[in-house]
Amino acid sequence: MRGIALALGAPSDAFQGGTAGDPFWYLRLIGYPAPASIPQEQRTDTGCGAHTDYGLLTLVNQDDDICALEVRNLSGEWIQAKPVPGTFVCNIGDMLEVWSNGIYQPTLHRVFNDSLHYRVSAAFFYESNFDAVVEPAELCREKTGGVAKYDKVVYGEHLVKKVLNNFVL
Numbered sequence: 631m632r633g634i635a636l637a638l639g640a641p642s643d644a645f646q647g648g649t650a651g652d653p654f655w656y657l658r659l660i661g662y663p664a665p666a667s668i669p670q671e672q673r674t675d676t677g678c679g680a681h682t683d684y685g686l687l688t689l690v691n692q693d694d695d696i697c698a699l700e701v702r703n704l705s706g707e708w709i710q711a712k713p714v715p716g717t718f719v720c721n722i723g724d725m726l727e728v729w730s731n732g733i734y735q736p737t738l739h740r741v742f743n744d745s746l747h748y749r750v751s752a753a754f755f756y757e758s759n760f761d762a763v764v765e766p767a768e769l770c771r772e773k774t775g776g777v778a779k780y781d782k783v784v785y786g787e788h789l790v791k792k793v794l795n796n797f798v799l
């Protein structure tokens with residue numbers, strides 16, 4: 631995050647304090663059973679539907695030998711994010727989009743394990759403070775025509791709204 635702040639022309643500690651000084655981070659270990667082990671009638675419910683991540687930045691470590699994560703490119707095509715051993719997939723989150731006034735765009739992604747093996751991923755979500763009011767930073771507004779393209783968002787409210795919409799409870 632320090633590198634991203636510097637790249638945007640901000641001080642390296644721009645995400646400290648009220649924005650992400652007390653980050654609501656979480657680490658999820660996610661299991662994706664192989665379809666063959668799931669009863670036919672439940673198969674469409676498995677995996678992870680298309681979404682963008684909610685916070686600032688996500689680091690995903692996926693099984694080396696199973697292609698299941700797909701990302702949508704700028705042409706609207708779904709392409710595989712093939713695992714590269716020893717690396718992490720890095721996803722930009724919604725809060726970084728708002729803060730940067732759209733300079734950083736979150737990538738839509740989804741997961742379906744179509745292999746013969748159980749897939750595991752470890753995803754580390756680096757998020758804003760739960761009660762942070764995130765809005766386009768002034769220097770990002772200046773770089774993008776001077777107008778805020780996004781309304782203020784309370785991160786915790788955004789998180790709860792998306793979780794309630796993305797998961798079947």
Ligand SMILES: O=C(O)CCC(=O)C(=O)O
Nearest residue numbers: 660690692699741751753
């Ligand atoms: O399992 C993966 O590769 C990604 C999971 C994911 O996108 C998420 O939990 O937000």
Ligand SMILES: [Fe+2]
Nearest residue numbers: 681682683739
């Ligand atoms: Fe995700």
